[in-house]
Amino acid sequence: MSLVNATRSELAKQFTTSMWWILAIVLVAYVGSTAAGLAAAFGANATGALPGSGSGIPALPEAAIPPLLYSLTTAVGYVFPLLIGVLIVTGEFRHMTLTPTFLATPRRGIALGGKVVAGVGMGVVYALIALVTVVGASAGILTAFGSATLLDEADTWAMLGRIVLSFVLWTLVGIGIGTLVRNQVAAIVGVIAFTQFVEPIVRLVGGIVDGVSAITRFLPGAASDALVGASIYTSLASTGDAGLDWWAGGLMLLGYAGVLLVLGFVFSWRRDVT
Amino acid sequence: MPEGHVLEFTEVTKTFGPVTAVDGFSARVEPGVVTGFLGPNGAGKTTSLRILLGLVGTSSGTATIGGKRYRDLRHPLQTVGAALEASSFHPGRTAANHLAVYARASGLPRARVDEALGLVGLGDVAGRKVGGFSLGMRQRLGLAYTLLGDPGVLVLDEPANGLDPEGIKWMRGFLRELARQGRTVLVSSHLLAEIQQSADALLVIARGRLVFQGALDELTTQDEHATLVDAPDRAALTTALTDAGVPYEVLRSGLSVPGAEPAAVGAIAATAGIALSALQRRGPALEEVFLALVNGERVHPSAGDAPDPQPDPQPDPQPDPHTDAVEEGDVR
Numbered sequence: 001m002s003l004v005n006a007t008r009s010e011l012a013k014q015f016t017t018s019m020w021w022i023l024a025i026v027l028v029a030y031v032g033s034t035a036a037g038l039a040a041a042f043g044a045n046a047t048g049a050l051p052g053s054g055s056g057i058p059a060l061p062e063a064a065i066p067p068l069l070y071s072l073t074t075a076v077g078y079v080f081p082l083l084i085g086v087l088i089v090t091g092e093f094r095h096m097t098l099t100p101t102f103l104a105t106p107r108r109g110i111a112l113g114g115k116v117v118a119g120v121g122m123g124v125v126y127a128l129i130a131l132v133t134v135v136g137a138s139a140g141i142l143t144a145f146g147s148a149t150l151l152d153e154a155d156t157w158a159m160l161g162r163i164v165l166s167f168v169l170w171t172l173v174g175i176g177i178g179t180l181v182r183n184q185v186a187a188i189v190g191v192i193a194f195t196q197f198v199e200p201i202v203r204l205v206g207g208i209v210d211g212v213s214a215i216t217r218f219l220p221g222a223a224s225d226a227l228v229g230a231s232i233y234t235s236l237a238s239t240g241d242a243g244l245d246w247w248a249g250g251l252m253l254l255g256y257a258g259v260l261l262v263l264g265f266v267f268s269w270r271r272d273v274t
Numbered sequence: 275m276p277e278g279h280v281l282e283f284t285e286v287t288k289t290f291g292p293v294t295a296v297d298g299f300s301a302r303v304e305p306g307v308v309t310g311f312l313g314p315n316g317a318g319k320t321t322s323l324r325i326l327l328g329l330v331g332t333s334s335g336t337a338t339i340g341g342k343r344y345r346d347l348r349h350p351l352q353t354v355g356a357a358l359e360a361s362s363f364h365p366g367r368t369a370a371n372h373l374a375v376y377a378r379a380s381g382l383p384r385a386r387v388d389e390a391l392g393l394v395g396l397g398d399v400a401g402r403k404v405g406g407f408s409l410g411m412r413q414r415l416g417l418a419y420t421l422l423g424d425p426g427v428l429v430l431d432e433p434a435n436g437l438d439p440e441g442i443k444w445m446r447g448f449l450r451e452l453a454r455q456g457r458t459v460l461v462s463s464h465l466l467a468e469i470q471q472s473a474d475a476l477l478v479i480a481r482g483r484l485v486f487q488g489a490l491d492e493l494t495t496q497d498e499h500a501t502l503v504d505a506p507d508r509a510a511l512t513t514a515l516t517d518a519g520v521p522y523e524v525l526r527s528g529l530s531v532p533g534a535e536p537a538a539v540g541a542i543a544a545t546a547g548i549a550l551s552a553l554q555r556r557g558p559a560l561e562e563v564f565l566a567l568v569n570g571e572r573v574h575p576s577a578g579d580a581p582d583p584q585p586d587p588q589p590d591p592q593p594d595p596h597t598d599a600v601e602e603g604d605v606r
Contacts, residue, residue: 002381009379016371017364095364099329100419103356104379106328106345114379272330274321 006105006114007121010088014122019087023080027126028133031077035134036141038232039069043145066150067159067230069138073130074166074224075231079195080130081123081167085174086191088115088122089264090184098273108270112179116261119175123168130167131160159229162246166224169253173220176260179269195221217243223252276426278305278458279340279353281326286335288321288482295321297482298335303460303475305426308453310473310490311462314568318482319462320358323431327356339427351380355420356429361412365405369396369415372404373422380423390418395444409436417445427458434468446472466564480568487576493567494558501539504528504552514546515539528552 014020042065060068092098105111139149150156174191181187199221206216216222225231226249244252281303288296296318303309313319324330326337328344339347339354347353363372373387391400394414399407404415413436420428428449434442449472453459463469469476476493478486486493504527505511511529515522520542523530531539536553543550566572 005379005381009375012371012375012378013364016368016375017366019366091364096359096362097364099358099362100376101379102329103327103354104351104376106347106350272324274324274330 002105002107002110003113003117006110007117009101009104010114010118011121013091014088014118019091020084020122023084024126024129027077027080027130030080031073031130032133032137034076035069035072036137038072039138039141042069043141043147046147047145062147063150064230065147066138066142066156068232069142070131070135070156070160071163071225071228071230072138072232073127073134073163074170074228077130077134078166078170078221078224079192081126081170082174082177082191082195083188084122084126085119085171085176086178086181086187087174087184088119088171089175089178090182090187093182094184102273109265112175112261112265112269115175116172119171120168123171124164126171127164127167131163135160162228162250165250166227166253169227169250169257170224172257173253173260176257176264179264180260180267182268213243218252220253220256223249223256225249227253276352276424276457278426278456280304281337281339281427281429281458281460282341283322283326283337284335286322286325286337287333288318288325288330289333295482296325296332299479299482299484300335301477301484301487303458303477305458306453306456307474308449308459308461308472309475309477310469311460311477311479312466312469312564313462313464313479315464317464317479317568319464319479320431322479323356323358323429323460323462327354327358327429329358349380349423351376351382351423351425353423353425354427354429355423355425356431357413357416357420357433358431359416363404363407363412363415366403368401368403369407369418370400372415373418376419377422382423386422386424390421391415393421394418410438410441413437413441417448426456428452428460430459430461432462432464434463442468466561470560478564478567480570483577485567485570485577486574488574490560492576493560493574494563498558500530500532500556500558501534501536502528502530502552502554502556503536503539503543503550505543505548505550507548510546510548511543511550514542514548517546518542530556 042060046062046065092101101111102108105114135151139151142149177191178187181190199219203216203219203222206213217226222243226244227246229246243249283299283301286296286299287294299318299322311319311323321330322337325332326339326344336343344350344354367375369391370387373390374384377384377387388397388400391397394417396411396414396418399411404412407415413433417430417433420430430449433445437445449459449461453474461469461473470490473490476486476488476490477484502525503511508529512522512524515529515531520531520534520539523532536555540550540553563572567574
C-alpha cells in the first residue's frame with residue numbers, strides 16, 4: 001500500500017513544478033528538429049532531389065531509412081530520460097526535501113521504490129512525447145518525398161515499443177546516478193559530458209578501429225541502441241561489427257540501472273539526513 | 275481527538291566520526307503539556323530530534339514514540355508531525371502542492387491540505403509559490419506540514435526562528451492549545467526566554483547529555499532569592515548596608531542583596547533614615563540557572579547518570595520562616 005502512496009507522491013512532485021514541461025519542450029525541439037532535418041536529407045537524397053552523388057549522405061537501402069529516423073528518439077534523445085531520472089533524486093538533495101519525504105515515508109526502500117515506479121511512468125510519458133514528435137515529423141516528410149514510412153509493419157511498431165522500454169531503463173539509470181552522486185550540478189554535468197562527448201567519441205573510435213567495439217558495445221549508449229535495434233551511430237560504423245542482440249542490450253541497460261540503484265541505496269540513500 | 279504518545283529516549287548515543295553529538299541521552303516526554311527542549315547551539319538537540327524521527331541512526335540506544343520506533347509507525351504523519359528546518363521546500367512549488375505531495379505519501383485526503391493551511395493562517399496564499407515566502411511564512415508552512423495528519427505528537431525544532439513578535443505570540447498560544455487537547459508537544463530552542471512562556475516541562479541538554487528534566491519551576495529552588503533595593507541617595511544606602519555588614523551587588527537598577535528578606539533590608543534603611551525608591555524580592559534569574567546547568571557549574575538531581583552527582587553547590591541558605599508568605603518575585 002505505502003509503495004502506491006510513495007509513487008503517487010513522487011508523481012505529484014514531478015508534475016507540481018515547471019521542470020517536467022520545460023524538459024518536454026526542449027526534448028520536442030531537440031529530437032524534432034534532428035528528425036526533420038535528417039528525414040528531409042534522406043528523402044531528398046533517395047528521390048534524387050539533391051544534385052550529384054557527392055552529397056556525403058551514405059547511400060542506405062530505402063527500408064533502412066524509417067527505422068533509422070525513428071530510432072533518433074533514443075539515439076539522440078536518451079539524455080532526456082537520463083536527466084529526468086537524475087532530477088527525480090537530486091532535487092531532493094538540492095532543496096533539502098529529503099527530511100519531509102522520509103518523515104512521510106520512513107522506510108527508505110519504499111521511498112526509493114516510489115521513485116523507481118514513478119520513474120517508469122515518467123520514462124513512458126517522455127518516450128511517448130518524443131515518439132509522437134519524431135515519428136510524426138519523419139513520417140510526414142518521408143510521405144512528402146514519396147518514400148515508405150513502414151508504419152504498416154509490425155517490426156516498426158515492435159521497435160517503437162523497444163524505444164519506450166529504453167526510455168524507461170534510462171530513467172532508472174538516471175535515478176541510480178542521482179542517488180549515488182547526490183549533488184545535482186555534478187550529476188547533470190557528468191551525465192551530459194558522458195553521453196554527449198565521452199561515449200560518442202569512444203564509440204566512434206570503436207566504429208573505426210577493429211576490435212575496440214567488442215568492448216564499446218557494452219557501453220550504456222551502445223546497449224540502448226542494441227535494444228532499439230537501429231541507430232544513426234551503428235549505421236555510421238564502418239567495421240560492421242555486430243552489436244549486442246536486442247534483448248542482451250536491454251539486459252545490459254537494466255544491469256546498469258540495477259547496479260547503480262543498489263550502490264546508491266546502500267552507500268547513499270540509507271545515510272543519516274542531517 | 276488524536277491521542278498523545280509518550281516519547282522516550284533511552285541511553286541514546288550518536289557519534290559522527292570522532293565527535294560524540296549525543297552521549298547516553300535518556301529522557302521522557304509526556305503528553306498533555308508543552309515540553310521545552312533547551313540547550314545551547316551544538317548541544318545535540320537537533321541530532322536527538324532527528325534520531326527520534328528516524329532520520330539519523332543511533333550508535334546505541336533507542337528513541338521511541340508510544341513504544342515504537344518512528345520507522346515502525348504504520349501511519350507516520352498521522353502519528354507524529356515534525357518541522358525541523360524552515361528551508362525544506364522546492365521554491366517552484368505552491369504551498370498547497372507542497373503539502374499535497376506529502377498528503378499523497380501518507381494517504382491523506384486533499385481536503386487536509388486546505389485545512390492545515392487554514393490552521394496556520396496561510397489559506398490566502400495556498401496557490402503561491404513557496405520561493406516567494408518570507409521566513410515567517412515558511413515557518414508557518416512547516417507547521418502546516420506537521421498538522422497534515424492531525425497527529426497526537428508534535429516535534430518542532432526552533433519553530434520561533436524568523437517569526438515576528440506577533441507570530442511568536444500566536445505560536446505560543448497555538449502550541450498550548452495543542453497540548454491542552456492532550457497531544458504531546460516537544461519544542462526545541464536555544465533561548466530560555468522563548469520557551470519559558472509556553473513550556474510547562476523542560477528538558478535541558480548540554481554536550482549531548484541530559485542536565486535537567488522536570489517542571490519549569492523545579493529549575494530553581496525557592497530559597498535562592500535576593501532583595502532588590504534602591505534609594506535616591508544610593509551612596510547613603512550603600513554605606514548603611516556596609517555598616518550593617520550585609521553584602522550586596524550594585525546593579526543598574528539598584529542594589530541586589532542576596533539571601534536577604536525585604537523586611538530586613540527595609541529595616542536597615544529605616545534605621546539609617548534613608549527613603550527608599552524600590553524594595554522588591556527577586557527570585558533567581560532562570561537564565562543564570564540555565565547557563566550554570568549548561569556549563570556544568572550546577573548539577574541537578576534529574577540529570578541522567580551525571581558523571582559526579584553532587585548536591586547543589588550553592589551555600590546552604592538560612593532557614594526562612596517567611597518564604598511561603600512572600601510573593602515569588604519577578605521570575606523573568
